[in-house]
């Protein structure tokens with residue numbers, strides 16, 4: 014399958030802290046790839062670099078579908094086809110559910126309001142928010158805000174979707190529903206997905222391949238069943254976060 018994302022020599026220093034260290038990897042079109050790592054491993058920083066929120070140190074190369082991503086502002090990278098969700102939902106609280114998704118589609122260059130609205134309505138139905146279009150976002154439950162966040166990201170018509178801890182704060186039934194939704198959009202839209210998640214059971218069952226980070230560096234890469242047995246990955250979790258190590262065991 015064709016390589017959609019090609020990352021080489023990505024580094025990021027914050028002062029003396031080397032938060033992302035010589036990171037190189039590829040993602041093929043249609044894959045679901047998980048980014049695993051304990052707190053502070055550099056996962057969100059990696060997303061911020063890929064989406065143009067922060068610049069990397071010199072010497073990196075990031076190609077998305079053959080286009081050079083680095084140096085472009087976030088809205089241009091989004092227009093190329095990379096969308097993201099955030100660890101903390103960032104909806105526009107003063108707007109309705111529908112308006113939030115319409116806004117998500119504005120960067121596509123399509124200015125036909127009726128068309129944007131039609132697509133937004135379709136997406137809301139898709140994520141299970143039909144009937145709630147005219148509610149203000151703050152009236153939604155936390156789980157529904159997560160669904161809205163995904164609809165908003167999809168409105169930008171991405172080919173690569175970066176999910177940042179989509180299960181955070183959800184109960185087990187909501188997590189199962191959201192897992193099913195992610196699987197469904199992946200299958201239906203032929204979407205390529207990168208997933209950061211601490212809920213390891215859901216994470217391991219969703220992803221086809223895992224890239225494990227520790228202290229900003231890739232320490233292992235492979236299918237989930239191999240990764241949970243990888244000594245370097247176990248070492249990265251044990252001793253630093255007993256709860257996470259237990260979760261790795263259970264996954």
Ligand SMILES: Nc1ncnc2c1ncn2[C@@H]1O[C@H](COP(=O)(O)OP(=O)(O)OP(=O)(O)O)[C@@H](O)[C@H]1O
Pocket residue numbers: 027030032050051052053054055056057058059
């Ligand atoms: N803007 C910043 N300025 C300084 N240090 C930062 C900045 N952003 C992140 N860091 C540091 O870089 C390291 C990596 O942080 P990052 O948020 O990428 O980790 P993470 O793997 O996403 O962690 P978590 O699972 O807790 O979200 C951490 O030590 C963090 O404190």
